[in-house]
Amino acid sequence: xxxxxxxxxxxxxxxxxxxTYFGAPIAxxxxxxxxxxxxxxxxxxxxxxxxxxxxxxxxxxxxEIVPFASALEFIHTYSLIHDDLPAMDxxxxxxxxxxxxxxxxxxxxxxxxxxLLTEAFYILSNYRHRSPHISPQSMLSLIREIAMAAGTHxxxxxxxxxxxxxxxxxxADTLSFIHNHKTSALITASVxxxxxxxxxxxxxxxxxxxxGLSVGLAFQIVDDVLDMEGKTELLGKTAGSDKRKExxxxxxxxxxxxxxxxxxxxxxxxxxxxxxFTEKADPLREIALYILRRRN
Amino acid sequence: xxxxxxxxxxxxxxxxxxxTYFGAPIAxxxxxxxxxxxxxxxxxxxxxxxxxxxxxxxxxxxxEIVPFASALEFIHTYSLIHDDLPAMDxxxxxxxxxxxxxxxxxxxxxxxxxxLLTEAFYILSNYRHRSPHISPQSMLSLIREIAMAAGTHxxxxxxxxxxxxxxxxxxADTLSFIHNHKTSALITASVxxxxxxxxxxxxxxxxxxxxGLSVGLAFQIVDDVLDMEGKTELLGKTAGSDKRKExxxxxxxxxxxxxxxxxxxxxxxxxxxxxxFTEKADPLREIALYILRRRN
Numbered sequence: 001x002x003x004x005x006x007x008x009x010x011x012x013x014x015x016x017x018x019x020t021y022f023g024a025p026i027a028x029x030x031x032x033x034x035x036x037x038x039x040x041x042x043x044x045x046x047x048x049x050x051x052x053x054x055x056x057x058x059x060x061x062x063x064e065i066v067p068f069a070s071a072l073e074f075i076h077t078y079s080l081i082h083d084d085l086p087a088m089d090x091x092x093x094x095x096x097x098x099x100x101x102x103x104x105x106x107x108x109x110x111x112x113x114x115x116l117l118t119e120a121f122y123i124l125s126n127y128r129h130r131s132p133h134i135s136p137q138s139m140l141s142l143i144r145e146i147a148m149a150a151g152t153h154x155x156x157x158x159x160x161x162x163x164x165x166x167x168x169x170x171x172a173d174t175l176s177f178i179h180n181h182k183t184s185a186l187i188t189a190s191v192x193x194x195x196x197x198x199x200x201x202x203x204x205x206x207x208x209x210x211x212g213l214s215v216g217l218a219f220q221i222v223d224d225v226l227d228m229e230g231k232t233e234l235l236g237k238t239a240g241s242d243k244r245k246e247x248x249x250x251x252x253x254x255x256x257x258x259x260x261x262x263x264x265x266x267x268x269x270x271x272x273x274x275x276x277f278t279e280k281a282d283p284l285r286e287i288a289l290y291i292l293r294r295r296n
Numbered sequence: 297x298x299x300x301x302x303x304x305x306x307x308x309x310x311x312x313x314x315x316t317y318f319g320a321p322i323a324x325x326x327x328x329x330x331x332x333x334x335x336x337x338x339x340x341x342x343x344x345x346x347x348x349x350x351x352x353x354x355x356x357x358x359x360e361i362v363p364f365a366s367a368l369e370f371i372h373t374y375s376l377i378h379d380d381l382p383a384m385d386x387x388x389x390x391x392x393x394x395x396x397x398x399x400x401x402x403x404x405x406x407x408x409x410x411x412l413l414t415e416a417f418y419i420l421s422n423y424r425h426r427s428p429h430i431s432p433q434s435m436l437s438l439i440r441e442i443a444m445a446a447g448t449h450x451x452x453x454x455x456x457x458x459x460x461x462x463x464x465x466x467x468a469d470t471l472s473f474i475h476n477h478k479t480s481a482l483i484t485a486s487v488x489x490x491x492x493x494x495x496x497x498x499x500x501x502x503x504x505x506x507x508g509l510s511v512g513l514a515f516q517i518v519d520d521v522l523d524m525e526g527k528t529e530l531l532g533k534t535a536g537s538d539k540r541k542e543x544x545x546x547x548x549x550x551x552x553x554x555x556x557x558x559x560x561x562x563x564x565x566x567x568x569x570x571x572x573f574t575e576k577a578d579p580l581r582e583i584a585l586y587i588l589r590r591r592n
Contacts, residue, residue: 026448027473031456035448082410087402106383107459110406114378114413115452121417122443125436136432140421143439147418152322152331156411160327163403177323 003286010049013063015040017070021123034104034112035119038077042095046219047072047190050287054194054208057274057281060133065197067129068142071120072190075150078116079186081109083159117150134197141196149189158182162247170248178248183223184216191215191284207273211284214270219291221263224249225256226294267292299582306345309359311336313366317419330400330408331415334373338391342515343368343486346583350490350504353570353577356429361493363425364438367416368486371446374412375482377405379455413446430493437492445485454478458543466544474544479519480512487511487580503569507580510566515587517559520545521552522590563588 018039026032048069052062084091084099085106091099101109123129124143127136148154158181165174191212195205228251250259270288274281314335322328344365348358380387380395381402387395397405419425420439423432444450454477461470487508491501524547546555566584570577 027453028457028460030460031448031453078410082406085403085406087406107381108456110378110381110383111452111456111459113410114374115448115456117410117413118443118447118452122440122447125439125443127433127436127440136436137423139436140423140432143421144418144423147414147421151414151418152327152411156407156414157323157327160404160407160411161324163407164324164326 001282001286003283003290006053006283006286007044007049007290010052010062011045013052013066014045014048014070014073017066018073021070021119030104030108031111031115034100034108035115037103038081038094038100038112039073039116041097043073043077045073046287047076047187050187050190050212050215050284051194053281053283053287054191055198056194057208057277057284058195058198058200058204059280060194060198064131064133065194067123067126068193068197069190071123072146072186072193074116074120074123075146075155076186078113078120079150079155079159081113081116085109088159088163120146138197138199142193145189145193145196146186149185154181154185154189158185165248168248170253172253175248175250175253179217179220179250180213183220184213187216187219188212207276210273211270211288214266214273215288215291218263218266218270218288221250221259221266222291222294225251225259225263228252228256263292297578297582299579299586302349302579302582303340303345303586306348306358307341309348309362310341310344310366310369313362314369317366317415326400326404327407327411330396330404331411333399334377334390334396334408335369335412337393339369339373341369342583343372343483346483346486346508346511346580347490349577349579349583350487351494352490353504353573353580354491354494354496354500355576356490356494360427360429361490363419363422364489364493365486367419368442368482368489370412370416370419371442371451372482374409374416375446375451375455377409377412381405384455384459416442431495434493434495438489441485441489441492442482445481450477450481450485454481461544464544466549468549471544471546471549475513475516475546476509479516480509483512483515484508503572506569507566507584510562510569511584511587514559514562514566514584517546517555517562518587518590521547521555521559524548524552559588 022032022036051069051072052065055065056062080094081100083089084094085101092102093099100112104112121143124146125139130139150156158178161174162178162182165178188209191208192205195208227249250262267288271285274285318328318332347365347368348361351361352358376390377396379385380390381397388398389395396408400408417439420442421435426435446452454474457470458474458478461474484505487504488501491504523545546558563584567581570580
């Protein structure tokens, strides 16, 4: 399979859903502008694509869950907007473009994040988006899974610890807590919901969870290495910004070589756990490898 | 019936649920502290109580929906924390206490709001909270209703317009838009979910909606009058703060007397629409009157 084509095709499905979603008028106009500015600021849609690939790996038709998968991108985008705020990471650039608050002001950026998070749950609870194969109970599990991964026990908890840890001496436990919560939780949930929506059963779900945790951590490590190596154009944020803020990252703690070895091991483990899956899981396998290749 | 006793008893049920919710550990500690600081900063739990009273008016047992009703308080509290931020209304006091960001800093206050909003949807989707009378479909409708009222077409839309309208000349259409979205939407949704969860049917739901819209607007008008009259201790925020920011409010636009007449008419209309309801709707009737009495 050609993973580049796969990623492009799935991205088009997601982008198309998001465009349609904003076809209905939102008032005031600027609220719509600030949300779509960040939604279309160059994101690769990795989380929604993982959800679709996981659903397909369990035998489903990916098109059925495009709305639910897109809601993950709303949540990811909200987290980027809030993380970039002056009171948080204070970043001026994201994926090579001015951050949301630099364009729309802090107040409107906070509201854009709030709106994206809330609309995600509106989409996830919309019965109209449900295909006949998906039960209302599965939809509730989906919502709970995503809320868990995005809230205090996931993303927000990780960001709170990250904020507390700025300018402190790195230690392995804290770094692991931040990565597991801030990044891995939502990536793992993205993979898991493919399984949940296809009623895959506990054994398969455990394997998808292992895959998600491994790929999520590998993704974060590669991101931190790209930041340290200064590849602003690949990273899309101001390279070196972690170091300047004395952020606790994998390469800061373990060095670049050891970090990349660790990421390679995680990707290997993620692919390994999918051994019992058919060729329908090839996109999941290829996405894991793609995450390592981001460096080139 | 004694409305004071009713309000106290329901508030205790809600407070007890929230306390239990935070019984499970949340890391880092400060994230838990910042969320509970604002959740227990003196809120009267009007929205959850309206949901419970509405469920009872439709023949249900209010205790069954305490978790779902409490989620409304999580959402209301998040909106207060974010509204008070320097980039928004920049308020130092809320209900006579320092605002969240004054105590925990801006970054942690933004995260507290994000966490409260997300946890609300975790609670709402938690199948464990469902009584046997409530179907999974009703829970999905509940989530969609609340997400709609809290998002771009409700609260966030209203706050965005409010932010845009600071220091501009008041006009009736904009004022109406802000009130309907920023305050009435979530209050109306609170009343409606009592009907939705009891499968009350379209006719009853239309009446509850009328009640909610009327009471929601009356509530906002009385709030604005209290602000103008300078009753900080009743209002619980810095009185006169709207005027200082040249905020568009009902009394600014129409004067205090006309505003109070308008609020009285709305409360009358809210009670009137409940004529066909039994005495089980007495709490809804009394709450409408209570909103007017807040001034004394």
